[in-house]
Amino acid sequence: MRYDLDDLRLFTQVAAEGSITAGARVMHLSLPSASARVRALEAQAGVPLLIRERRGVRLTPAGATLARHAREVLAETTRLDNAVASYAVSSTAPIRLVAGGSAMHQLVPVALATFLREHPEYDVNVSERRTVRSVRLLAAGEADLGVILDDEPTSLRTEPLADDSLVVVGQAGGTLAGRTSIAYSEVAEHPLVGLDRNSPLTQWMDERLGPHAPAPRYRTVVPTLHMLITLATAGAGLAIVPRRAVDAIAALDICPLQDAWSTRAHLLCYAADAPESAHLLASHLHAAAGA
Secondary structure (H helix, E strand, O other): OOOOHHHHHHHHHHHHHOOHHHHHHHOOOOHHHHHHHHHHHHHHHOOOOEEEEOOEEEEOHHHHHHHHHHHHHHHHHHHHHHHHHOOOOOOOOOEEEEEOHHHHHOHHHHHHHHHHHHOOOOOEEEEEOOHHHHHHHHHOOOOOEEEEEOOOOOOOOEEEEEEOOEEEEEEOOOOOOOOOOEOHHHHOOOOEEEEOOOOHHHHHHHHHHOOOOOOOOEEEEEOOHHHHHHHHHOOOOEEEEEHHHOOOOOOEEEEEEOOHHHOOEEEEEEOOOOOHHHHHHHHHHHHHHHO
16 A cells, blocks of 8 residues: 555644644644545545544544554654755855854854754854954854854944853862852962963963963863863862853862953854854854753
8 A cells, every 4th residue: 555645644643633623733734635635544544544523533443553653654754854865965055153162162062963953954164263353254254153252342243142251160179169259369379270372261361361460380281171171070170161161060169250351251243144044053052052
């Protein structure tokens, strides 16, 4: 026997709703059309599939078997469509996203995961850039969307995205135990672990601390926030990191900095001619920021 996929979709909806009327509404069909399709399925099967009652329908044993297998067939069809679609070449230019290292740690990967899964027709090129560079690329039309910090003036369209304030972290029960806040000048008196000199966060802090800030002792510097947080959690030293990166880690003591420069936020920044696909990606970044 040959089954029409739309008929199977309708039948699974009728089975789920317990009503041909409700199933027709979900499938955007008229009731006569839906009823005719169900009768044709029963004629093809050669057995009744539904027991029709005053307030809806119930599945016969044959109908329950058909509904179960139909759901499996439809799910497999969806997997088949997605597998074939993954080989298609996008007909649009990739979205060009620029963001700093802090956003790259969690925010951007979470947003990309949902966006790429839900929009197989779009590709995304991602570059890590400091805010000042991101703004220049967006202004020049060389990027479509950026996650920037709120301390760089721009005439481009921006909108609030997420808090990105910095905190000091250390091994639970260690130096920071019981502290509600701490100044950078005191933090610098303790052994630290940090990001390497080329990281956007390190460069951003150096600009705000200036040449007269106390020189800390770094036991080691590493290239990624993940490595930095791992070392701080293990007790290798204190670390200064974005709070969003560590809020869910129970094995750390987290202490806000007293210094005004530690309070900062992420903004979404759009190029003047950002494509509609960039706005779709922006909605996923907002969702990731609010998760």
